Amino acid sequence: MFDKILIANRGEIACRVIKTARRMGIKTVAVYSDADRDALHVRMADEAVHIGPPPANQSYIVIEKVMEAIRQSGAQAVHPGYGFLSENPKFAEALEAADVAFIGPPKGAIEAMGDKITSKKIAAEAGVSTVPGHMGLIADADEALKISEEIGFPVMLKASAGGGGKGMRIAWSADEVREGFQASKNEAASSFGDDRMFIEKFVTQPRxxxxxxxxxxxxxxxxxxxxxxxxxxxxxxxxxxxxxxxxxxxxxxxxxxxxxxxxxxxxxxxxxxxxxxxxxxxxxxxxxxxxxxxxxxxxxxxxxxxxxxxxxxxxxxxxxxxxxxxxxxxxxxxxxxxxxxxxxxxxxxxxxxxxxxxxxxxxxxxxxxxxxxxxxxxxxxxxxxxxxxxxxxxxxxxxxxxxxxxxxxxxxxxxxxxxxxxxxxxxxxxxxxxxxxxxxxxxxxxxxxFPDGFQGVSLPEDHLRRIAAACAAMHRVAEIRRTRVSGRMDNHERKVGADWIVTLNGLRFETRIAADRGGADVTIGEETLRVESDWTPGDQLARVSVGGEVVVLKVGKITQGFRIRTRGADMRVHVRTPRQAELAALMPEKQAADTSKLLLCPMPGLIVRVDVAEGDEVQEGQALAVVEAMKMENILRAERKGVVAKVNAGPGDSLAVDDVILEFE
Missing domain, CATH: 3.30.470.20 (ATP-grasp fold, B domain)
Incomplete structure (x- = not known):
């Protein structure tokens, strides 16, 4: 068995491989870029070798740098994880030439199956049923459109060397083929160093x-x-x-x-x-x-x-x-x-x-x-x-x-x-x-x-009722702690009342609390729920039994209540005395800032291109700019008609979330 293996990857998969190698008594070597100097996989491995700057195409997918790390460490085998060099036949070939074992398949299998066009031909010859498509490489967007029309929409544009969703687009029309083809080629070149594309029929409603x-x-x-x-x-x-x-x-x-x-x-x-x-x-x-x-x-x-x-x-x-x-x-x-x-x-x-x-x-x-x-x-x-x-x-x-x-x-x-x-x-x-x-x-x-994206979860009213009961009991515990800390405990717990108004998601619950050493009975209307928990103020996670059913809540403190996150919902829960609730109902709501005349950068990323100039009139749905982040290109489109008043960013600029790219008249 090998004495030492190098993991040519990063993140969770590198940590995963290290765990098994450790259990097998095999020493491990991590590789890392500048960005990963303090990463968990580096800490877990027995030794680590630096291989370059943060971009993967200057570190993790540079075969020569990984091979040098192997030579430095004396590793006898390499596990590639997934992504990066895991399906690169040239890497497998380099390892074979260096007499280092590749913890993966033979080079020939990688070549045959790593190229999606070749793999479909082999699969068909082996008696495996395949999806209809164009098996040859595609030169440009014009040829891609011609092939797509022959196959019939919708079609899938795919990078031949792709994986993990990179370099892949579904096109439902001629315009989407033209636009998506180049974007997919760019992603494929950036992620895999190979921009070859092919097209196949997109089977609707598949599993x-x-x-x-x-x-x-x-x-x-x-x-x-x-x-x-x-x-x-x-x-x-x-x-x-x-x-x-x-x-x-x-x-x-x-x-x-x-x-x-x-x-x-x-x-x-x-x-x-x-x-x-x-x-x-x-x-x-x-x-x-x-x-x-x-x-x-x-x-x-x-x-x-x-x-x-x-x-x-x-x-x-x-x-x-x-x-x-x-x-x-x-x-x-x-x-x-x-x-x-x-x-x-x-x-x-x-x-x-x-x-x-x-x-x-x-x-x-x-x-x-x-x-x-x-x-x-x-x-x-x-x-x-x-x-x-x-x-x-x-x-x-x-x-x-x-x-x-x-x-x-x-x-x-x-x-x-x-x-x-x-x-x-x-x-x-x-x-x-x-x-x-x-x-x-x-x-x-x-x-x-989720056709309109994810807007959060609206929990059923019975679940909200249990959350209200839990928050009322938790707020009472927090109020007792607050009065003790402030020294205002003249008459034990005289300042902490039993009646509280809980509001969340537009609902209002009038609660009455009867507490004892084991928990509290919280009455909401005609229903009384037994609430028990070991939660203490400051804990950011609460497991609360409400009426015999456990709810798990992530808890954040806000004025007169909590920010509660549970089961996909994120809500502000206010717990107030009846008088506080009466006054709160009279307060005007804060209005959000108007950003309708701005194109904001929706993520931290790099501007690849800006497709408009000052004075241009744009139409709804028109592409305005492309931002690259985490190896994916994202096209930003106009939400409505307008005229560009100012361009604040250009290709190569690195932007943070909500930085202004364009301003409109």
């Missing part, structure tokens, strides 16, 4: 289901069930689960056997994933093969008990698989929620900055419930604009799907993240959505269920 395969260098292979990855946004997965609530055993077997046939056809060895789209009749079509470890691999590990990273290391060491297909049993249900540094209230635009608070839920491993959090960050660390915005992968396991979802709801409510925008509220909203709970989702789920 995205993938098969995990594992093969050794001796011709043995197994498939480890499937993962449902249909909850996607901008072609990037957000929530995954295993198994799929849609497949039956016959379809699972057929997909698994086809996936293995494809793997054997290219001499595959290591862990890999064959992705399919599946229609409503359970017909499935080959999409692509990822010749690496997938981001969502933990859900497969949780339902099979197989450590895929360990198996990859053993296969790279020349060992035979110790598993046969009969050994693979699917046990229970697993969920994965990807926590991104993206602000759901601003169209999921990237957010960067310092994690002023980062407290994941406690990890648990038991016979009835598992909570696992794969992460590469820590409290006080910085989220950089240079890399993927994923912060963590929160996973839960339980004996059945409903219980796994319930465990995920609880874990999300208990996940504390402050300092940046993040998608925790959206993830909670997905877990409560009736279609998701019923398992009736497609890849169009987010577009269909």
């Amino acid at each position: 995205h289901i993938e098969i995990q395969v594992l093969c050794d260098q001796h011709g043995n292979g197994v498939y480890l069930g499937e993962r449902e990855c249909s909850i996607q946004r901008r072609n990037q997965k957000v929530v995954e689960e295993a198994p799929s609530p849609f497949l039956d055993e016959a379809t699972r077997r057929a997909m698994g056997e086809q996936a293995l046939a494809l793997a054997h056809a290219v001499g595959y060895a290591s862990a890999g994933t064959v992705e399919f789209i599946v229609d409503g009749e359970r017909n499935f079509y080959f999409l692509e093969m990822n010749t690496r470890l997938q981001v969502e691999h933990p859900v497969t590990e949780l339902i099979t008990g197989v450590d895929l990273v360990e198996q990859m290391i053993r296969v790279a060491n020349g060992e035979r698989l110790a598993l046969t297909q009969d050994d693979i049993k699917l046990d229970g249900w697993a969920m994965e929620s990807r926590l991104y540094a993206e602000d759901p209230y601003r169209g999921f635009l990237p957010s960067i900055g310092r994690l002023t608070r980062y407290r994941p839920p406690e990890e648990v491993s038991g016979p009835e419930r598992v909570v696992r959090n794969d992460t590469g960050v820590f409290e006080g660390g910085e989220i950089s604009m240079f890399y993927d915005p994923m912060i963590a992968k929160l996973c839960t396991w339980a004996p059945d799907r409903g219980t796994a979802i319930a465990a995920m709801r609880d874990a999300l409510d208990g996940f504390e993240v402050e300092g940046i925008g993040h998608n925790l509220p959206f993830l909670s909203a997905v877990m409560d959505h009736p279609k998701f709970v019923a398992g009736e989702m497609t890849t169009a789920f987010i577009a269909e269920e």
Whole structure:
């Protein structure tokens, strides 16, 4: 077995590989850019080597710099993680020439499957059903439009070397083909150093289901069930689960056997994933093969008990698989929620900055419930604009799907993240959505269920009533603490009354509290709810039993109440005396500033181009500027007709959130 391996990656996947290597008694080497000097993967590894400036194309994907790090450290093998150099055949070739083991598949398999055009041809020859499309490379936007019209809209524009949603666009019209083709080429060149494009028919209302395969260098292979990855946004997965609530055993077997046939056809060895789209009749079509470890691999590990990273290391060491297909049993249900540094209230635009608070839920491993959090960050660390915005992968396991979802709801409510925008509220909203709970989702789920973007969650009135009761009891505890600290306790608790008016989400609850040593009875109208908690003022997380049901609340202090976040909702809860409530009702509401004549930068990023000049008349929907952030190009469009009065930024400018790009008359 290897004594030392280098991880040619960063973030949570580097930390994930380090954990398994440590358990196997293998030393690890991290590589890092200037931006990652203090990163968690650098702290966790046994040693670390600096490889360059922050941009990935000057550090993590420069083969020569990684090879020099291997030489310096004396590593015998390299795990590439995912992204970066993981599916680069030139990197595998360089390792082979240096007599360093690649913890991944052979170069030939990477070349065959890494190019989506070639992979579809091989899949068809191996008897795997494929999606209709243009199998050749496309020279320019004119040719892309001609091909799209022949295939029929909608079409998918895809980077041949792409992955993770980069260089991928759905086009529903000729204009979208022309506009999206160049943007996709630019993203592909920036992310992969390869701007080749191809086009295929976009199958509407599909489910995205993938098969995990594992093969050794001796011709043995197994498939480890499937993962449902249909909850996607901008072609990037957000929530995954295993198994799929849609497949039956016959379809699972057929997909698994086809996936293995494809793997054997290219001499595959290591862990890999064959992705399919599946229609409503359970017909499935080959999409692509990822010749690496997938981001969502933990859900497969949780339902099979197989450590895929360990198996990859053993296969790279020349060992035979110790598993046969009969050994693979699917046990229970697993969920994965990807926590991104993206602000759901601003169209999921990237957010960067310092994690002023980062407290994941406690990890648990038991016979009835598992909570696992794969992460590469820590409290006080910085989220950089240079890399993927994923912060963590929160996973839960339980004996059945409903219980796994319930465990995920609880874990999300208990996940504390402050300092940046993040998608925790959206993830909670997905877990409560009736279609998701019923398992009736497609890849169009987010577009269909949140057509106007995410505006937060409106909780049902019975849930708001429980929150009101909890906040009334918590406010009473805080008032008792305040009077004690101020020294105004002339007559024990005489200053803390029993009657409070709680207002939240436009609702008003009149409450009366009768407290005792064990908690409080909170009466709202005709209903009395027993409230019990060990919350103390200053705690930012509260687990409160209300009427026998536990609610988990993230708590922030505001004047006369709390900022409460729970189950995807973010609300200001005011708890006032009857007289305070009477006076508050007379206060005018503060008006928001008028920004209707400004184009504001919606995220920290780099201006790629500005498409208008002073004096130009613009139309609704017209492209105004392009901002690049976290490896993605974002087109900013006019919300209404207008005339450009002033241009405040140009190509190459680095802007912060809400910096003014354009002013209109």
